[in-house]
Amino acid sequence: MTATTTSDRSDLSELGRSEASLRAFLHGLPGVDQVGAEQRAAMLGTRSIKTTAKAWAIDLAIRMVDLTTLEGADTPGKVRALAAKALRPDPADPGCPSVAAVCVYPAMVEHVAEVLRGSDVHLASVATAFPSGQAPLAVRLADTEAAVAAGADEIDMVINRGAFLAGRYGEVHDEIVAVKAACGDAHLKVILETGELGTYDNVRRASWLAMIAGGDFIKTSTGKVPVAATPPVTLVMLEAVRDFRALTGRQIGVKPAGGIRNTKEAIKYLVMVNETAGADWLDPDWFRFGASSLLNDLLMQRTKLRTGSYPGPDYFTLD
Amino acid sequence: MFEYAPAPESRSVVEIRASYGLFIDGRFVDAADGAAFKSVNPATEEVLASVAEAGAADVDAAVAAARTAYERVWGPMPGRDRAKYLFRIARLIQERGRELAVLETLDNGKPIREARDTDIPLAAAHFFYYAGWADKLTHAGFGADPRPLGVAAQVIPWNFPLLMLAWKIAPALAAGNTVVLKPAETTPLTALLFAEICAQADLPAGVVNIVTGAGETGRALVEHPGVDKVAFTGSTEVGRAIARSVAGTRKKLTLELGGKAANIVYDDAPIDQAVEGIVNGIFFNQGHVCCAGSRLLVQESVAEPVLAALKRRMAQLRVGDPLDKNTDVGAINSAAQLERIRELSDAGDAEGAQRWSPECELPERGFWFAPTIFTGVTQAHRIAREEIFGPVLSVLTFRTPAEAIEKANNTPYGLSAGVWSEKGSRILWTADRLRAGVVWANTFNKFDPTSPFGGYKESGYGREGGRHGLEAYLDV
Numbered sequence: 108m109t110a111t112t113t114s115d116r117s118d119l120s121e122l123g124r125s126e127a128s129l130r131a132f133l134h135g136l137p138g139v140d141q142v143g144a145e146q147r148a149a150m151l152g153t154r155s156i157k158t159t160a161k162a163w164a165i166d167l168a169i170r171m172v173d174l175t176t177l178e179g180a181d182t183p184g185k186v187r188a189l190a191a192k193a194l195r196p197d198p199a200d201p202g203c204p205s206v207a208a209v210c211v212y213p214a215m216v217e218h219v220a221e222v223l224r225g226s227d228v229h230l231a232s233v234a235t236a237f238p239s240g241q242a243p244l245a246v247r248l249a250d251t252e253a254a255v256a257a258g259a260d261e262i263d264m265v266i267n268r269g270a271f272l273a274g275r276y277g278e279v280h281d282e283i284v285a286v287k288a289a290c291g292d293a294h295l296k297v298i299l300e301t302g303e304l305g306t307y308d309n310v311r312r313a314s315w316l317a318m319i320a321g322g323d324f325i326k327t328s329t330g331k332v333p334v335a336a337t338p339p340v341t342l343v344m345l346e347a348v349r350d351f352r353a354l355t356g357r358q359i360g361v362k363p364a365g366g367i368r369n370t371k372e373a374i375k376y377l378v379m380v381n382e383t384a385g386a387d388w389l390d391p392d393w394f395r396f397g398a399s400s401l402l403n404d405l406l407m408q409r410t411k412l413r414t415g416s417y418p419g420p421d422y423f424t425l426d
Numbered sequence: 427m428f429e430y431a432p433a434p435e436s437r438s439v440v441e442i443r444a445s446y447g448l449f450i451d452g453r454f455v456d457a458a459d460g461a462a463f464k465s466v467n468p469a470t471e472e473v474l475a476s477v478a479e480a481g482a483a484d485v486d487a488a489v490a491a492a493r494t495a496y497e498r499v500w501g502p503m504p505g506r507d508r509a510k511y512l513f514r515i516a517r518l519i520q521e522r523g524r525e526l527a528v529l530e531t532l533d534n535g536k537p538i539r540e541a542r543d544t545d546i547p548l549a550a551a552h553f554f555y556y557a558g559w560a561d562k563l564t565h566a567g568f569g570a571d572p573r574p575l576g577v578a579a580q581v582i583p584w585n586f587p588l589l590m591l592a593w594k595i596a597p598a599l600a601a602g603n604t605v606v607l608k609p610a611e612t613t614p615l616t617a618l619l620f621a622e623i624c625a626q627a628d629l630p631a632g633v634v635n636i637v638t639g640a641g642e643t644g645r646a647l648v649e650h651p652g653v654d655k656v657a658f659t660g661s662t663e664v665g666r667a668i669a670r671s672v673a674g675t676r677k678k679l680t681l682e683l684g685g686k687a688a689n690i691v692y693d694d695a696p697i698d699q700a701v702e703g704i705v706n707g708i709f710f711n712q713g714h715v716c717c718a719g720s721r722l723l724v725q726e727s728v729a730e731p732v733l734a735a736l737k738r739r740m741a742q743l744r745v746g747d748p749l750d751k752n753t754d755v756g757a758i759n760s761a762a763q764l765e766r767i768r769e770l771s772d773a774g775d776a777e778g779a780q781r782w783s784p785e786c787e788l789p790e791r792g793f794w795f796a797p798t799i800f801t802g803v804t805q806a807h808r809i810a811r812e813e814i815f816g817p818v819l820s821v822l823t824f825r826t827p828a829e830a831i832e833k834a835n836n837t838p839y840g841l842s843a844g845v846w847s848e849k850g851s852r853i854l855w856t857a858d859r860l861r862a863g864v865v866w867a868n869t870f871n872k873f874d875p876t877s878p879f880g881g882y883k884e885s886g887y888g889r890e891g892g893r894h895g896l897e898a899y900l901d902v
Binding site for chain 1: 427428429430431432433539543694695696697698699702703742751752848868869
């Protein structure tokens with residue numbers, strides 16, 4: 108799929124009605140050449156972003172962070188502290204923007220909601236038996252509803268990789284549709300877990316499948332498998348949202364998650380967004396970073412640009 | 427909007443002297459008659475340096491020095507010792523890589539990203555690769571004890587000045603020859619810096635000689651009776667003249683000449699990567715590439731989406747200051763080349779093809795040409811037949827694989843070609859039928875010292891690179 112004029116916009120939702128038409132469509136997408144995709148991602152990584160461009164990119168990246176904690180050891184106290192940091196990432200500088208969202212397990216949502224109430228920071232929760240998704244559908248839907256009821260306005264779901272890899276695209280599709288319905292007004296981010304999909308062709312197909320099924324965002328990873336977000340995977344997903352909008356008129360967001368730890372990497376992703384999907388995606392509504400340690404490096408680099416020197420790590424909060 | 431702030435590479439990393447002599451017998455000397463010419467930065471028209479212009483007497487001295495070095499030092503030296511010098515040169519190219527990259531960009535106009543990431547690393551890689559062969563020539567498949575030829579006269583073009591130097595000098599020295607090399611008159615500076623590197627590596631005097639100058643210098647060199655081997659990379663026109671002049675002599679000849687490569691995109695191609703390959707094929711190094719994919723043959727059933735994607739991608743190309751690390755397309759190498767590109771593009775308009783370029787602001791000074799595609803091109807158009815050697819792509823369509831082959835081969839050239847398809851059998855079927863020396867599948871403009879490169883038909887003969895590249899410098 109490549110650019111199409113807006114006059115012949117297609118409604119792809121019909122495709123989900125039959126396994127055969129869904130399969131025909133997904134397998135009819137142009138292939139991804141692995142070497143070429145990796146070469147393009149590497150080339151974009153050589154862009155040199157300096158001075159004013161860097162300052163602009165750092166502030167944008169902070170505004171795009173989904174500040175995340177997904178540990179068995181999370182407690183109400185821990186997630187409240189994280190939420191406070193999301194609101195005011197740099198206590199020393201009131202000019203520092205808030206992050207996009209806080210992302211926690213469903214059981215922690217109510218505690219975060221107390222802190223974020225009245226702010227613009229979104230509250231995201233991973234649901235659907237995160238990270239494996241290996242639970243009965245009814246359980247996954249209940250998980251989703253509970254998170255929304257507790258105050259989450261964004262749900263990060265995982266797709267059923269077992270069904271996807273077995274070629275049961277209709278099942279994956281219908282489950283996403285069901286979760287989307289359970290979300291109500293909450294935004295749905297669909298985690299493809301690209302590290303388990305094996306090929307870029309699969310990443311492209313899973314992206315289209317998630318978009319056709321009604322996802323608002325496509326997200327790379329749970330952060331719980333060895334391979335998380337990579338630049339070429341994100342490149343393929345950015346091409347998918349670009350082409351999907353050209354075909355249907357609907358804009359879908361992209362969220363690389365896991366493994367993005369410093370400012371330099373984050374800026375490479377922003378360059379890739381800029382030169383692949385385009386400037387329309389350079390906004391927290393359309394691009395997010397799922398990360399925990401990234402934020403402090405962004406803050407440190409931000410301070411360095413403003414003051415000319417690196418403050419020690421102890422000047423940034425470890426929440 | 428994400429505006430990238432200027433990110434200029436520092437030009438102070440390289441010291442450019444006001445004037446350069448000829449490098450003969452290990453020393454820099456002025457031309458016997460004192461003649462000199464100027465080398466300019468094509469991006470600004472600023473004069474970079476004055477460079478000695480070698481006449482017949484200077485060429486004579488250079489060939490004599492090469493002969494002496496061949497007979498007394500380099501020829502008798504064991505291969506393992508020659509290898510040591512070549513490895514040393516390779517390492518010095520890497521160590522001084524930033525300096526060489528900046529100088530190449532200043533003198534040639536190519537983007538610093540390409541000089542830094544392609545030209546210089548590949549030049550070093552060629553020296554490393556052939557250094558490895560120097561003591562293993564008996565295993566190269568050219569007999570039990572292959573002998574060098576003697577003195578090699580080498581004339582190289584301006585599009586990849588240091589890289590073409592490496593392609594020529596590394597195999598020649600590895601095989602035991604000595605060389606006299608003439609760089610192009612618009613881009614002599616990295617060859618002269620390379621001469622400094624030879625001195626720094628303690629390479630014996632006379633093994634490498636650099637004579638700068640234009641066509642007359644080149645003619646004096648290739649016609650010199652004291653040379654045993656002529657290697658030329660450049661235009662088909664000059665290549666013909668050289669072939670005539672060495673006919674009937676003992677000189678062995680290899681020619682790497684022009685091209686008009688077809689880049690074939692089938693309807694089952696990986697479209698996003700094919701678009702990258704098309705862009706890389708024709709806009710890499712401003713299209714100053716003999717193997718450039720200057721004819722896009724796209725299957726008619728996908729022509730519309732491929733062209734839409736190509737135009738969208740071309741709008742992202744950053745044209746301008748070659749020293750800016752974010753520049754994708756730099757300056758045209760010379761006023762003369764710019765004139766040729768304009769003339770052929772105007773012929774494209776006149777013959778009825780449709781011209782398209784993305785909006786881009788070109789600098790006022792210097793030599794510039796916006797990335798351009800022509801659609802509605804037919805085989806009869808000049809822009810489909812003649813080598814433009816600039817950032818100008820001619821787009822043709824085809825209906826069936828057989829028609830793609832027919833059009834791709836319908837050219838007097840035969841240097842390179844590209845095939846884009848996700849279907850392995852179609853790639854092999856196509857590659858078998860393409861009359862081109864190099865066929866790239868799902869990629870383009872990929873170079874590696876281990877891989878032979880060269881053309882057939884009017885694109886020349888002989889191979890450079892790989893084991894095959896040694897043959898040109900051995901008496902076999």
